[in-house]
Amino acid sequence: MKNIAKKIVVCALAFTLLGTGTAVTKTITPDFDTAITASAACNHNMPRPKYGEWKKIGNGYGWYYKARREIKWYCNSCGKYLYTSYETKMMKYGDDLIAV
Numbered sequence: 001m002k003n004i005a006k007k008i009v010v011c012a013l014a015f016t017l018l019g020t021g022t023a024v025t026k027t028i029t030p031d032f033d034t035a036i037t038a039s040a041a042c043n044h045n046m047p048r049p050k051y052g053e054w055k056k057i058g059n060g061y062g063w064y065y066k067a068r069r070e071i072k073w074y075c076n077s078c079g080k081y082l083y084t085s086y087e088t089k090m091m092k093y094g095d096d097l098i099a100v
């Protein structure tokens, strides 16, 4: 949480500097300039899943059937969509999920 708060502060600072133009940019030190560039670029290293609905994709034995759901992954820092993966499980009618 501490890191996230720090990132938000640096981002806000970067936007402020962008908005004020070149006069301010020239007065800041080179080290400070580099720090802002590195923090402002998100490397999407905190994927956050958004689960879709379970959908039946095939029959199993007895009361079981095969189901699949889509998982869309978003960056937890900037919210950018990253990729989609799928999860498959055997499910039982009228019962809880049972892992394959």
Ligand SMILES: [Zn+2]
Pocket (backbone or CB within 6 Å): 042, 043, 044, 045, 075, 076, 077, 078, 079, 080
């Ligand atoms: Zn990101």
